Each structure stands twice: as structure tokens, then as C-alpha cells.
Amino acid sequence: MGEITFSRRAGLVGAAAGGLSLAGAGALTATTASAASAAEVHWTDDLDELTLFAFDQVSIPSVQNLKLEMRDPVKHPANPVVPRGGPGDPDSWAVQFYGSVIKVGDTYRMWYCAVSAEEREQHTGSTSALWRVAYAESTDGVTWVKPSLGLVEFQGGTDNNLVRLDPAIGVLNLKVLYEPDDHPSRRYKLGCHVYWQNKGNRHGTLAVYASPDGLNWTSLTDIAPVDAEMVPDELLLPALHAEPVGGLYKWKGTYYASGQNANPSIRPHHGRVARAWESGDFGHWQQTSTVAWVRHQQHTLLGPGRSLDGEQHHEGISVWNRGNILLGVVGQWHGDMSWQNVTIDLGFLVSNDGLHFREPAHEWTFIPRGGDGPPPELVVNASFETLDGDGWPAPWILDANRAQTAAASTERARTGTTSLRVENVSGTSVGVRTPKLPAEEGVEYTAKVWTLTESGTPAQLFLEFFDAGGRRLVNHFVQPDASPDWQEVMLAAVAPAGTVTLNVAVYGATAATGVSFHDDVSVSWPGSGEGEAEWDRGGVIQGQGFENIGDETFVYYGAWDPRVNIPGVPLPPRGGVGIAVLPKDRFGDLMVDLRAEGDGDYQIPEVTSEFITATIVLGARHRRPRFHVNAEGLGDGATLRFELLEHDFTPIPGYSGADAAIVSTDGFRTPLSWGRGRLPERIRIRGYFDGEQNTNIKLSAIYVD
Numbered sequence: 001m002g003e004i005t006f007s008r009r010a011g012l013v014g015a016a017a018g019g020l021s022l023a024g025a026g027a028l029t030a031t032t033a034s035a036a037s038a039a040e041v042h043w044t045d046d047l048d049e050l051t052l053f054a055f056d057q058v059s060i061p062s063v064q065n066l067k068l069e070m071r072d073p074v075k076h077p078a079n080p081v082v083p084r085g086g087p088g089d090p091d092s093w094a095v096q097f098y099g100s101v102i103k104v105g106d107t108y109r110m111w112y113c114a115v116s117a118e119e120r121e122q123h124t125g126s127t128s129a130l131w132r133v134a135y136a137e138s139t140d141g142v143t144w145v146k147p148s149l150g151l152v153e154f155q156g157g158t159d160n161n162l163v164r165l166d167p168a169i170g171v172l173n174l175k176v177l178y179e180p181d182d183h184p185s186r187r188y189k190l191g192c193h194v195y196w197q198n199k200g201n202r203h204g205t206l207a208v209y210a211s212p213d214g215l216n217w218t219s220l221t222d223i224a225p226v227d228a229e230m231v232p233d234e235l236l237l238p239a240l241h242a243e244p245v246g247g248l249y250k251w252k253g254t255y256y257a258s259g260q261n262a263n264p265s266i267r268p269h270h271g272r273v274a275r276a277w278e279s280g281d282f283g284h285w286q287q288t289s290t291v292a293w294v295r296h297q298q299h300t301l302l303g304p305g306r307s308l309d310g311e312q313h314h315e316g317i318s319v320w321n322r323g324n325i326l327l328g329v330v331g332q333w334h335g336d337m338s339w340q341n342v343t344i345d346l347g348f349l350v351s352n353d354g355l356h357f358r359e360p361a362h363e364w365t366f367i368p369r370g371g372d373g374p375p376p377e378l379v380v381n382a383s384f385e386t387l388d389g390d391g392w393p394a395p396w397i398l399d400a401n402r403a404q405t406a407a408a409s410t411e412r413a414r415t416g417t418t419s420l421r422v423e424n425v426s427g428t429s430v431g432v433r434t435p436k437l438p439a440e441e442g443v444e445y446t447a448k449v450w451t452l453t454e455s456g457t458p459a460q461l462f463l464e465f466f467d468a469g470g471r472r473l474v475n476h477f478v479q480p481d482a483s484p485d486w487q488e489v490m491l492a493a494v495a496p497a498g499t500v501t502l503n504v505a506v507y508g509a510t511a512a513t514g515v516s517f518h519d520d521v522s523v524s525w526p527g528s529g530e531g532e533a534e535w536d537r538g539g540v541i542q543g544q545g546f547e548n549i550g551d552e553t554f555v556y557y558g559a560w561d562p563r564v565n566i567p568g569v570p571l572p573p574r575g576g577v578g579i580a581v582l583p584k585d586r587f588g589d590l591m592v593d594l595r596a597e598g599d600g601d602y603q604i605p606e607v608t609s610e611f612i613t614a615t616i617v618l619g620a621r622h623r624r625p626r627f628h629v630n631a632e633g634l635g636d637g638a639t640l641r642f643e644l645l646e647h648d649f650t651p652i653p654g655y656s657g658a659d660a661a662i663v664s665t666d667g668f669r670t671p672l673s674w675g676r677g678r679l680p681e682r683i684r685i686r687g688y689f690d691g692e693q694n695t696n697i698k699l700s701a702i703y704v705d
């Protein structure tokens with residue numbers, strides 16, 4: 001069994017995985033377990049406790065009749081807590097939270113990427129120059145101000161919240177580390193995703209800066225950017241495209257930049273994977289990298305030309321370093337061959353060795369993207385309920401010079417009382433169309449109608465696109481199958497260049513004969529849907545901001561909707577910063593699992609629910625460690641019982657049996673009380689879920705300090 005070392009002198013050493021896995025969670029692979037066993041975490045003054053999270057199968061590898069349930073965070077009602085600025089502000093077009101939040105003293109400090117709408121409209125050079133680093137601060141983590149720093153000239157003045165980079169460079173993604181014990185000039189460290197020109201292509205790479213105050217930054221390497229981009233002979237990483245700072249952290253004395261690229265690795269993968277680049281001093285970076293995380297779908301290669309398609313990882317892993325474990329937030333890319341159907345959620349990862357990450361719950365979405373709003377009501381009288389004085393469903397248009405073979409009907413209706421009845425006679429045709437509706441070139445539109453066939457061949461569904469002069473550019477249609485039941489018919493097509501309007505038509509072809517009914521016509525496009533539009537619709541992105549504030553855990557995140565990447569169509573403004581909220585450290589819980597209890601062939605009459613931790617190496621310490629527990633659902637009929645064991649599982653007198661610590665009250669940090677006997681340097685913790693109401697218990701974490 002592996003060990004977790006807990007000593008100021010020797011540091012903390014992460015545990016190896018045990019042979020048992022938690023119910024409902026995947027077992028650790030041999031590779032993951034081996035990597036975890038080699039992990040070391042030094043117990044420094046700023047990391048003065050060991051946290052055993054319920055979802056950490058390395059620290060708590062052995063269980064009996066327990067299951068893991070992850071908790072869904074709640075988005076803060078004040079979101080976005082940092083919105084885009086107003087006209088004239090440096091962040092009026094984008095607040096892109098590929099950034100960081102760090103508490104220093106009593107102040108929460110935030111760095112993010114900013115773009116000005118006005119500057120974007122006026123600028124004619126490299127777009128990299130538009131991307132700047134901006135700053136905000138807060139006293140409570142919710143209400144943020146953008147202070148006037150007076151450091152950077154922008155639009156003729158310095159009254160803005162832009163930080164100073166020397167030399168200036170365009171920054172698309174950034175992460176900040178704070179190391180107060182380093183040299184005063186290097187207390188703050190900044191990793192940046194910047195660009196360089198490679199054979200006419202703009203590729204990503206890494207730039208690094210340091211600062212005494214987090215506001216005035218100086219490059220740690222000798223760079224002279226051209227058009228706000230690095231030049232090839234200044235690169236810190238190999239001369240390949242990389243997006244290197246989705247996360248930035250220090251682990252066991254080594255700095256890691258966590259990012260993404262799709263470059264070759266020992267084992268081939270599809271699309272974007274998480275990589276980690278290493279540095280011993282933050283200025284010099286190794287040319288090697290490690291594949292830190294791959295989603296299981298990426299082991300199936302989709303082939304060339306499909307870089308957008310399929311389920312993929314997105315950007316690097318933003319990290320919360322908790323001493324003996326790293327908590328990570330990562331992008332879940334839901335791909336497609338078209339940008340207009342690509343969406344992004346955020347997942348949750350953990351690591352015990354600082355390098356290899358895993359999911360505590362398979363494909364669990366930690367922070368989902370926001371909901372889409374409804375489109376403007378393009379199709380008026382979509383259900384044919386409103387009739388004019390002649391009984392016609394206005395404003396629908398019947399093709400001119402055709403026999404009256406279409407009419408509103410109350411014979412059949414999917415919703416309401418009326419539908420459109422189309423009777424088609426061989427040798428004639430009939431078309432019923434919407435008025436021309438607004439449309440944009442490059443957008444994929446989806447037309448839908450519900451159809452019921454009474455006899456013969458039902459009418460077709462058409463989608464037609466027109467230019468500014470009303471000339472039809474192209475039409476698309478689908479022939480529904482005949483069905484006596486209502487069926488939804490769908491047709492999707494991309495509006496060609498020059499599109500200004502579209503219409504939807506129900507059309508009976510000349511050669512067809514039959515009677516069909518049609519109801520509930522709609523037109524939608526990426527970004528449209530049901531419910532009120534949310535600020536973070538389409539895609540959410542991982543910043544690196546994690547804070548325990550009072551009895552809550554705040555996880556900061558950003559927004560970017562990839563579906564707006566439509567060729568030839570200007571990009572809309574983007575971003576903002578939001579907070580996902582959990583009860584303090586309650587990401588997931590160990591709970592009683594009764595599946596093995598009963599009269600079945602593979603059951604027993606009564607089960608015991610317990611766990612045993614990996615070995616905790618306390619080392620030679622001047623005082624006895626303290627233990628606390630984060631749990632709820634406790635009471636007279638639901639208690640947690642804790643014992644301390646030797647490394648070889650022998651109960652320790654004074655800390656086990658009748659002397660076990662009992663917890664019967666809820667709390668985020670409830671102390672465990674035992675006797676006063678001296679503890680050995682190597683121990684384990686065993687916990688029992690007791691009582692008739694033990695299924696109510698939720699154990700989130702154990703703390704040792």
C-alpha cells in the first residue's frame with residue numbers, strides 16, 4: 001500500500017492506489033496507481049494540512065459498501081460577477097477569463113484577457129495586439145472593481161485597468177502564481193499563451209513574466225515581439241503550435257504549464273489532449289512534454305480533416321493545489337464538423353503526482369454551459385390557429401395561380417385546434433410559404449414541421465435562401481415518409497454567401513398524390529432554443545480561480561460560445577467571469593451503499609460500511625497531529641466512527657475500539673477527539689458509517705494538520 005508523507009522536514013508524499021475502487025467510480029489503472037505512488041508534496045508553511053477528499057481513491061483506496069456521489073455546483077445569482085466593460089473601456093468587446101484569481105492578504109486579485117470593441121473596429125494590423133491583460137479586485141470574491149492603474153496608455157489616456165507588460169505582447173490566455181517567499185522581483189509569475197508566425201500561420205506558444213506587485217511585469221526571457229507576437233528564435237517550447245497555459249502550478253519544486261495541442265505522442269489520440277510542460281526555474285522550459293489527460297473517446301482516431309469533430313479535451317487543466325492533491329477543471333469539447341455545432345462544458349479531474357490526471361467520476365460534467373435563449377418568433381402563426389376573414393392562416397402565402405388545394409383544417413391538429421391540410425392532385429403542385437424571414441450568410445438553419453399523412457404521399461418541407469434583391473439563391477427540401485401518426489420532419493442547411501432572407505415552405509410536388517396535415521412549424525439556428533438566454537450559453541472555459549470563502553467554495557470560470565465562428569460573419573462580443581458555488585470542500589461524498597444487503601444470492605442480511613485510508617506518514621513531529629472531518633447528515637441515528645491504525649492495520653490503543661472518535665453533528669471542520677497516547681510515524685484512518693439512519697451521512701473530507 002502506498003504512503004502519504006506528512007512532515008515539515010521530509011514533506012508530504014502521495015499515496016499509492018489500493019486494490020479496491022469506489023462503487024460507481026472507475027478503478028485506477030496500473031499506470032495511474034504507479035504514478036500516484038511516486039507523488040510527493042512538501043509540507044511548506046503555506047500548505048500546512050493534508051486533505052483526504054472523499055473522491056480521492058489514492059488517499060482513500062479501500063472501501064466496503066460505500067459509494068461516491070459527486071455534487072453539482074450552483075451558479076452564483078450575481079453572474080457574471082465581472083461583465084464586459086462599457087463603450088471606451090479596454091474590455092468592452094471581451095472579458096476572457098482564461099485568467100486567475102488569487103487571495104493576497106484580505107484582497108482577492110483577478111487577472112484576465114481583455115479586448116476593446118472600439119480598438120477592434122479601428123485596428124488593421126495583427127489581431128494579437130488587441131489582446132491585453134486586465135486586472136480586477138474584490139474584498140468578498142463576488143463584488144469586483146476594475147481599478148484605474150495608470151500604467152498603460154489606451155485610447156489616449158491611462159485611466160484604465162490594464163497591467164503593464166515589458167515588453168508588450170498579445171496574450172490570449174494567462175495564469176498567475178503568487179510565491180511571496182521568492183525574490184521580491186519574482187513574487188508574482190505570469191504564464192502567457194502568445195502567438196508567433198510559422199510559415200504564414202499564426203501558432204501559439206509560451207511567454208513568461210515576473211512581477212513584484214502583480215501589476216508591473218517584466219519578461220523573464222529576452223524577447224522583442226513584432227506586431228505583439230514572438231519571433232521564432234525566441235521560443236521557449238518546440239516550434240509547433242501549442243496553447244500552453246490552461247493551468248499553471250508548482251509541484252514538488254517543479255513548475256508546470258498545462259495546455260493543449262494535437263501534436264504526435266507515444267500513443268496516438270484524436271484531437272486536443274492535455275499536455276504538461278516542465279521548468280525548474282520558470283524561465284527555462286524543457287522541450288519534452290507529458291500527456292496529462294485524454295478523454296476515453298479520443299482513443300478512437302477519426303482521421304485527418306476532423307480537428308473540430310468528436311469528443312475532445314479543451315485547453316489545459318486549471319489547478320487548485322491542495323498540498324497532497326491537485327484538483328483540476330478541464331474543458332469537455334463536444335465537437336462537430338461545423339463550428340456552429342461545437343459546444344463546451346467543464347469537467348473535473350484530480351492528480352496525486354502532479355502530472356497525471358484522472359476523473360473521480362466518469363465523464364461527469366462539473367460546470368455545464370448555460371442554456372440557449374429562444375430565437376425571435378420568426379415563424380408567425382406557426383400552428384395555423386389565426387385565420388383571416390376568408391379563413392386563411394395569415395400571413396402564410398399560397399402560391400399564386402394554383403388551385404385551392406391547401407387550407408386550414410380542424411380535422412387534425414397536433415397542438416391547438418387547427419393545422420394546415422394539403423391535398424395534392426397528380427399533375428399539379430401546391431406551395432404554402434412563410435413570408436421572407438431575416439437570415440445571415442454562413443449560419444446553419446434548421447426548419448421543422450410536424451406531419452401526419454392521411455393518404456398517398458405527404459407534402460415536402462422546403463428551406464429557401466434569398467439575396468438582398470429577393471433572388472432565390474438555393475433551396476433544400478426533404479420528403480417525409482408517409483405515417484398515420486404525427487412525426488417531426490427536420491431539414492438543416494447553411495445559408496450561402498449573399499443570404500439576407502429565407503422562407504419555409506410546405507410543398508406538394510407535381511408528380512405526387514395524397515393528403516397530409518402539417519402543424520407547429522419552426523426555424524432555429526445554433527444559439528437558439530428554449531428558456532431565457534444565459535450569459536454563458538454555448539461554452540464555458542476554465543480560469544484558475546478557487547477560493548474557500550466562509551462556508552462556501554467558489555470556482556471561477558469564463559464563457560466562450562464557439563458556435564459564433566461563422567466564416568465571413570463578424571464575431572460578436574464575448575465573455576465575462578462567473579462563479580460556481582459549492583458548500584465548502586464538498587465536491588463529492590462517500591455514502592452508504594446498500595446494494596449488497598438483502599436476501600439475494602450475492603447479498604448478505606446486513607452490511608458494514610467502512611473505509612481505510614492509505615498510510616499517512618506523520619514523521620517525527622513536535623506535537624500530535626489534529627484531525628477534522630467535513631460531513632453532514634449526522635445525528636443520533638447516523639454517526640461516523642473513526643479509529644487510528646498502525647501501518648500494518650493493527651489498532652492503536654487509545655485510538656480504536658472503545659476509544660474511537662465519534663462524530664454525530666454536521667460541520668465543515670468538526671474535530672476528532674481521542675486519548676493522549678503518542679502516535680507512531682505511520683498510521684492509517686479507518687472510518688465506519690453507523691446507525692439506523694446511516695444512509696443520510698455524507699462524508700466529504702478528512703483534514704490532518
